[in-house]
Amino acid sequence: MKRIITACASGVATSQTVASKVKSLLEEKGIMADVEAVDIKSLDAYIKNCDVYISITPAGNSDYGIPVISGIPFLTGVGRDEALQQIIDIIKK
DSSP: OEEEEEEESSSSSHHHHHHHHHHHHHHHTTOOEEEEEEEGGGHHHHHTTOSEEEESSOOTTOOOSSOEEESHHHHHOTTHHHHHHHHHHHHTO
16 A cells, blocks of 8 residues: 655644545545654654655755655645645556
8 A cells, every 4th residue: 555644843733634635535536545644853754664745844955765745735725636636646656
């Protein structure tokens, strides 16, 4: 199963909201994935074992070696379908 993580400062509010929305949207399309919210301090430990990272804040100069998708569309709704399609394209590879 593909693994997706999202991170925010505490791993509770924003990242949990995005993780829940992404998981729901993927399930609506019949796609199963492990979607998990983590706190930003734990990101390095989790990112090594995931297929996609959904970033709430810009990743800066960090190159994680995996695709990074903005989580903002899942909070605002603007560009959500396009961001979701990017995730689907990545995990179906």
